[in-house]
Amino acid sequence: MTNATIAPQEKRFIKLTEVIKMTGLSRATIYNYVNVAQFPQYTKVGRATFWEYNEVQNWLDEKLAQRTPKQ
Template identity: 45%
Template sequence: MQAVKQTTQSTYTNTILAETNPHKRLIRLAEVMNLTGLCRATVYHYIKLGGFPAPAKFGKSSLWEYTEIQTWIKQRLQERTHKAS
């Protein structure tokens, strides 16, 4: 029953966001880790240091804006390119 409640809440949250701004999408920690290649501890360590986008809290859930994570990744790639030059 808890899984159904979480799925419903997640679906509701994503629906509201999609209706207000179709370009905004919230993602969970698992997807953040998949996109960045970072482990959970490193994600939260970088947040604490101020070098990673902080999540929005929805109840017990931490959700990140997809575009913020994509921007963070692009910035890391640009830094790498500038260091190589």
């Protein structure tokens, strides 16, 4: 048996412009989704707003998994 250790994933914070590029959603839609808990929550650092990259990527993966295959 081997004792494999899993390295924790590095946190990578991204700004709204990158979230928009990743998702194709508008700024207003992203904030609307956040307000109704349908999108990952952002983090404020001073006046800057950031999202955690893996949370946004996981949200996209969930949306892809929910797709209905064409018949």
